[in-house]
Amino acid sequence: MSAFSATLTGPVLVIGAGLLGASAGLGLRNLGYTVYISDISPTVEAVAEDIGAGTSLRAVAEEWGAEAGFVLEPQLVVVAAPPDVTAELVVKALGEYPQAFVIDLASVKSAILADVLTSGADATRYLGTHPMAGREKSGPVAARGELFAARPWVLCEHPLARRELVKLAQQVAVELGSTVTFLDASEHDRTVALISHVPQVMSSLLASRLQDTPLYALGLAGQGLRDTTRIAASDPNLWVQILAANAQPVVQTLYGVREDLERLISTLEAPTDSGSRLDIAQLMSEGNHGVARIPGKHGGAPRAFAQLTVLVDDTPGTLSRLLHEIGELGVNLEDLRLEHSPGAPVGMAEISVNPSEHEKLVDDLTSRGWKVVT
Numbered sequence: 001m002s003a004f005s006a007t008l009t010g011p012v013l014v015i016g017a018g019l020l021g022a023s024a025g026l027g028l029r030n031l032g033y034t035v036y037i038s039d040i041s042p043t044v045e046a047v048a049e050d051i052g053a054g055t056s057l058r059a060v061a062e063e064w065g066a067e068a069g070f071v072l073e074p075q076l077v078v079v080a081a082p083p084d085v086t087a088e089l090v091v092k093a094l095g096e097y098p099q100a101f102v103i104d105l106a107s108v109k110s111a112i113l114a115d116v117l118t119s120g121a122d123a124t125r126y127l128g129t130h131p132m133a134g135r136e137k138s139g140p141v142a143a144r145g146e147l148f149a150a151r152p153w154v155l156c157e158h159p160l161a162r163r164e165l166v167k168l169a170q171q172v173a174v175e176l177g178s179t180v181t182f183l184d185a186s187e188h189d190r191t192v193a194l195i196s197h198v199p200q201v202m203s204s205l206l207a208s209r210l211q212d213t214p215l216y217a218l219g220l221a222g223q224g225l226r227d228t229t230r231i232a233a234s235d236p237n238l239w240v241q242i243l244a245a246n247a248q249p250v251v252q253t254l255y256g257v258r259e260d261l262e263r264l265i266s267t268l269e270a271p272t273d274s275g276s277r278l279d280i281a282q283l284m285s286e287g288n289h290g291v292a293r294i295p296g297k298h299g300g301a302p303r304a305f306a307q308l309t310v311l312v313d314d315t316p317g318t319l320s321r322l323l324h325e326i327g328e329l330g331v332n333l334e335d336l337r338l339e340h341s342p343g344a345p346v347g348m349a350e351i352s353v354n355p356s357e358h359e360k361l362v363d364d365l366t367s368r369g370w371k372v373v374t
C-alpha cells in the first residue's frame with residue numbers, strides 16, 4: 001500500500017493526548033487501528049496510554065532506544081494540541097514524517113493554515129480539520145471514544161491539499177461517527193465565531209455575574225441557568241487562544257449582540273413608555289426565531305415536539321421503569337432531559353414526544369399512577 005493512500009490503514013500518531021487527542025486515539029483503537037500518542041507532558045501521555053488511547057511514544061522510544069531498532073512511520077499524524085502550538089507541531093511533523101499525512105483538530109483554522117503555508121513545509125500533506133465535538137473538561141481523563149459520534153466534523157480544504165489526504169481525513173471522521181462538512185478556513189472561522197465562540201463568551205459573561213451571589217440564591221436556580229452557563233466551566237487557557245486567534249469574526253458578532261443589548265437596556269430603563277413592551281416582545285420573539293432554526297435531533301430540520309414532565313422519585317430504578325412503561329405504551333421517546341429539584345428527593349423527567357402521541361401518553365401515564373405535569 002502506498003504511503004499516500006486515500007485509505008486509512010495506520011499507524012496513526014496523535015500529538016497532544018488531552019481531551020481531543022485521547023478521544024481520537026480511543027476511537028481509532030476501538031476501530032482496530034494502531035495508535036501512538038505523544039504529549040509534551042509525560043504524565044498526560046502515560047495517563048492517555050493507561051486509558052487505552054494508544055501506545056506512549058516515549059515509552060516505546062525508551063524501550064527500543066537502547067537497541068536503536070524502532071522507527072515510527074505513521075501513515076497519519078493527528079495534531080490535537082492547543083491552537084497556539086498547532087502550526088509549529090504540524091510543520092515539525094511534516095518534516096519529521098515525510099511519508100505521512102498531517103491533520104490538526106484545532107478550533108481555529110485560518111491562522112494555522114497561513115503559518116503552515118509560509119513555513120516552507122510540504123503543505124500538500126496538511127489538512128486543517130475541526131471536529132465540532134467537545135466537552136467543558138480537558139485532559140485525557142475526560143476523553144471518550146464516542147466523543148465524535150453524531151457530531152459534525154469540518155474539513156478545511158485548501159488548494160494545495162492532496163485529494164488522497166482529503167479522502168483519508170473524511171474516512172477518519174466518518175469512521176469515528178461524525179458527519180463531514182467542507183468549509184474553507186476563513187468561512188469556518190466566521191461560522192464558529194457565531195455558533196461556538198460567542199456562545200462561550202456569553203456563557204462566561206453570564207456566569208461571572210454569579211461570583212458574589214449568595215449560595216441560598218444559587219440554590220433556587222433552575223435548568224435555565226444551568227443550560228446557559230454549562231460551558232462557562234471551560235478551560236480558560238484554551239479559550240484565551242481560541243478567542244485571540246479568531247478575534248475579528250468574534251468581534252463582528254459581538255457588535256450585533258451589543259446593539260441588541262443596548263436596545264434592551266434603554267427599553268427597560270423606561271419600561272412603561274409607549275412601545276416599550278412591544279420592543280421587549282420583539283426581542284424575545286427574535287430569540288424564538290433564532291432558536292427554532294437550530295437543527296434538532298440527528299442534525300435534521302428542527303422539529304416541534306410536545307413535552308410533558310413526569311415527577312420521578314429519586315430512588316434506584318424509577319427512571320428506568322418510567323422509560324420501560326413508555327416503551328410498553330408504544331410511544332417513541334424523541335428526547336429526555338432530567339432535572340433535579342434542589343433540596344428535594346425528586347427528579348423531573350422532561351419528555352419530548354410527537355404531538356400526536358402527547359395527550360394519550362399523559363392519560364396513560366396518569367392512569368398508571370405517574371405524576372404528570374404538562
Ligand SMILES: NC(=O)C1=CN([C@@H]2O[C@H](COP(=O)(O)OP(=O)(O)OC[C@H]3O[C@@H](n4cnc5c(N)ncnc54)[C@H](O)[C@@H]3O)[C@@H](O)[C@H]2O)C=CC1
Pocket residue numbers: 015016017018019020021038039040041044080081082083085086089105106107108130131132133134135136137138139140238242
Ligand atoms: N475542548 C474542546 O471542546 C475542543 C477542542 N478542540 C481543539 O482541540 C485541541 C486540543 O484541545 P483539548 O484536547 O480540549 O485540550 P487539552 O488541554 O485537553 O489537551 C491538549 C494537550 O496538548 C498538549 N500539548 C501542549 N503543547 C504541546 C506540545 N508542544 N507538544 C505536544 N503536546 C502538547 C497538552 O499537554 C495537553 O495534554 C485544541 O486545538 C482545541 O482548540 C476542538 C474541538 C473541541
Ligand SMILES: O=C(O)C(=O)Cc1ccc(O)cc1
Pocket residue numbers: 106107131132133134135136196231
Ligand atoms: O460543549 C459544547 O457545546 C461545544 O460546542 C464544545 C466545543 C468546544 C470547542 C470547539 O472547538 C468545538 C466544540
